[in-house]
Amino acid sequence: MAMWALLHLLTTALVLLSWPLTPATANLEGDALFALRKAVKDSNNVLQSWDPTLVDPCTWFHVTCDGDNRVTRLDLGNANLVGSLVPELGKLQRLQYLELYMNNLTGPIPKELGRLKSLVSLDLYHNNFTGSIPSSLSNLSNLNFLRLNGNRLTGTIPRKLTKIRSLKIFDVSNNDLCGTFPTSGSFSKFSEESFKNNPRLEGPELMGFVRYDTTGNCN
Structure with missing residues (x-):
């Protein structure tokens, strides 16, 4: 009887401990x-x-x-x-x-x-x-759609975003971004429409020639 009571007490305690989790x-x-x-x-x-x-x-x-x-x-x-x-x-x-x-x-x-x-x-x-566009968004490995168009974002487009392989749609048009835009990785399939109407954005990057510093500021 004592053993049954102990088991019952332990079972009740486990149930009570599990309830607050959700x-x-x-x-x-x-x-x-x-x-x-x-x-x-x-x-x-x-x-x-x-x-x-x-x-x-x-x-x-x-x-x-x-x-x-x-x-x-x-x-x-x-x-x-x-x-x-x-x-x-x-x-x-x-x-x-x-x-x-x-x-x-x-x-x-x-x-x-x-x-x-x-x-x-x-x-x-x-x-x-x-x-600026947070480079931390590059951690979103399941992201399919990233639409930031029609804001007042500045700075450069983080190159780390190119590692998001799942990205299908990317739109940063109508902002105030600068420098060049990436063309490697997942960005190879995006047209210039994704980047239009950023007056200080110069166009696609040239291999080995990216005009911005490590802080994301354009030169």
């Missing part, structure tokens, strides 16, 4: 999303359901989750959001689609987005992002 993850991802809500002005109330007191952010509008209640998709394109992105978004480890196009988002693109190893699509086009 809510803890949900809270972490909910906190990351709520950080975004606090960083933007939401005049259309599209984020009204984003309640930080709820354990599970999968019940929020514009958020899609998988069977483990992990966030896989964020659909906030054309939502009239004004503000900036937050580095906390890098905590959404299973995020596959980050759709924030056609808003009025400003400031830099957080380098922490390079932690989103599951990301398939990063659509930040038609905003007002400034600063």
